[in-house]
Amino acid sequence: MDGLVQIAQKVVDAVSEILPFPISLSDEKGYIIGSTLPDRIGRQHPPSIEVLHKNQMIEYDEANIIDIHNVLPGVATPLVLDNKTLGVLGIIGPPVQVKPYANLVKKYVEMTWQETIQKQTKEFRTKTLETFAQYILLNDNVNKEKIKQYSSLFHLDYDVKRYCILINIGNSLLPDISNNFQIDLFKEQLLRMVVDVFECKDNYLGTFLNTEKIILLKPVNSEFEYASSLKKFHDKGMKLIESFRSLKINDVSIAVGNISRSLEDVSNSYDEAERLIEYGLNLGITPKVYSYHDWDLVSNILPKQINNDFLDKISFNLDMFIKSENYAELANTFITYCESELNVSKTAQKLYLHRNTLIYRLKKIEEITSLDTKSFQHCVVLYVALKQDTRVLK
Structure with missing residues (x-):
């Protein structure tokens, strides 16, 4: 119901610009939470309670509301989300005039409500995934049971071998950080590019770790498969850099860590990828795609070890x-x-x-x-x- 409370007055204001009749929205207890008549907000609305009880549209004319407080003539119809009646739309005016608008406005409110809930759910999942990634990659001590709970939530196999691909984009997102909606869409686009380039199908974890770093924990069946992936890593990394460049993200460094046995120790792979980027940048090695499969890179790093x-x-x-x-x-x-x-x-x-x-x-x-x-x-x-x-x- 929180989704409806948050959008109620916005929906009312939007509809009132094109609808010639006042409207109201009530919650699942019959309290008005949005109205073109502001003094009615917060009051319990008897017709809404009746509509919730009968779960059907009801017409109210002058004759049958004369003895009811805080009720105006019009129609009231249930608002349904996922087959549950969780609110009521009221349109004020002579029933014969307002009834033709009822279903149209009802559908608009339900659709807007559904979109808001979906957006909130998506944002919650994204933030939770980022929190999970931060927990397993940036903490020295992690709780195995907690990791398994998160894994179950995101439908990830805990015991599968994985390796970390780290993409550092520097300060590329900072100019747009104030526009949350646009930045979220942009981050989604970048993540899709990463997943597509590195050919991830399922059981992977891809997310932003912060505004500068994208991580991809990619599952692998064997060390042989991992070795085969390393042989293709440079070309795929260059492809991703070119894709990002088309979106005006030019400061990109990419590295891959070693194979890990499970999500519990995948932080070792992340740390290794981070060190590779650090070595590569400090030594001025270009292009900025780093892995231990690259012997030129290894020969440059060796003295530092x-x-x-x-x-x-x-x-x-x-x-x-x-x-x-x-x-x-x-x-x-x-x-x-x-x-x-x-x-x-x-x-x-x-x-x-x-x-x-x-x-x-x-x-x-x-x-x-x-x-x-x-x-x-x-x-x-x-x-x-x-x-x-x-x-x-x-």
Whole structure:
């Protein structure tokens, strides 16, 4: 009934602009909750009680209302929602004149009422889904039974393997945030695009986590199926970026996390996707579609995974190198050398150096560090250590 209370006066005002007769709306207890005659609102309406009891339209002329308080001539008809009579429409005027309008106005009120209830139900489901996603992804400690209750509510299988796809759209929604109706429709459109691009059919959870992040928890039957999905992830991510760009959303980053056993631990997949986006953005890697299936991305991220304890242990080997006068130049030369497959000619070409100049620099590095620049095993250790140092030229 709350839906009718919220729209009652709005409906009355809308109808009164085109209907030449005053109208009223009563609730399921016979109290007037909307009327073109404001002083009647809040009063109990005897004809409405009779209509609710008989569940049929009743006509009231001057003769049969003379002894009834707060009643005007006209017709009153029940308002029905989902086969339940939950209110009454009254049209004031001579019954013979107002009766032809009764069914038309009744249908309009019921339709508006139904749309309002559906909109409220949809909004409630959307907000509840967002709350659920926030609960399982952003909390360190979650309650298994609570997750199962939510899963049942949204018809999700709790024990199915899933992985998280995270789409970050930055501040793209902020200019429109004041218009709730438009922003809700826009968010629905973006979610449909995500679901379509990543070919979700059922048992998935897709929602906004906040105004910047969209998450898709996609079910998967096996690790083999997950691996197959990763192979297609880059192309699908690029397709989604292009789709979003058509809607003037240009700042998009997408990442995929690892496979999780159930909804209870899917936050690990989300955290991994978030870290990938962070790494990718910090390293300036484009396009902004990130997964561990991308070996170029992995090779860039690897040095960031080396902990400080390991670096401390080898620091004595690097101390003199780091303190050398031409450290940045030599470090940049060495990194380019490694990324050129330890090929002197390729490195010299990339750095626009004479071959002899490059060889001189490599020998200088060997003198300072005692490593063999022709040994892959030696080079990879120094390469990883140098990639940690922000002073190294890009």
